[in-house]
Amino acid sequence: MFGTTLLDRRSKPERIADQAWEQLLSAVSSAGDSVRDVARSARRNGSGLADDATDLVGTAADEARRRASLAVDALAGRRPALPWSMLIAAALAGAALGWAAGTAARAAGSRLRELDEIEFVDVDRPDSPVGLDD
Known part of the structure; x- marks a missing residue:
């Protein structure tokens, strides 16, 4: 206080x-x-x-x-x-690329054979305007 x-x-x-x-x-x-x-x-x-x-x-x-x-x-x-690790890595990468290219080439070749095996059928068209059916 x-x-x-x-x-x-x-x-x-x-x-x-x-x-x-x-x-x-x-x-x-x-x-x-x-x-x-x-x-x-x-x-x-x-x-x-x-x-x-x-x-x-x-x-x-x-x-x-x-x-x-x-x-x-x-x-x-x-x-x-010699840099053996680099050489081995390059060889493995080359083998993988070669395998991929071979697989792609085989797939493309099999497609081409399928296209060669297509059979064309000649169909008669009764009212052809060009007259190709004669």
Whole structure:
């Protein structure tokens, strides 16, 4: 009760200053929360970018190692190994295309034989205007 009467007796500029101080504290507090949220999201995004950069650098390092190994082999006079997996894949693809082409050719050939076996029948037309039936 004593506090309420004390606050009531302050002057208007003091009350306005207190309200402004409370609003300032509230704004600073909410700004701190939003800054904390932004920092948290930046940390998450930054770690994602760092992971992507690490993957990219790792890939580049692997490629550099592979090329260096090929260069050392070339300088030593060793020939590169045959890419057996590529050769086998090409052979299988060629066999599949050959089988498909052969099947299509057989189907087209059987259709042509069916067309050759069509029998044409001559029909007499009694009232032909052209006179082809004579």
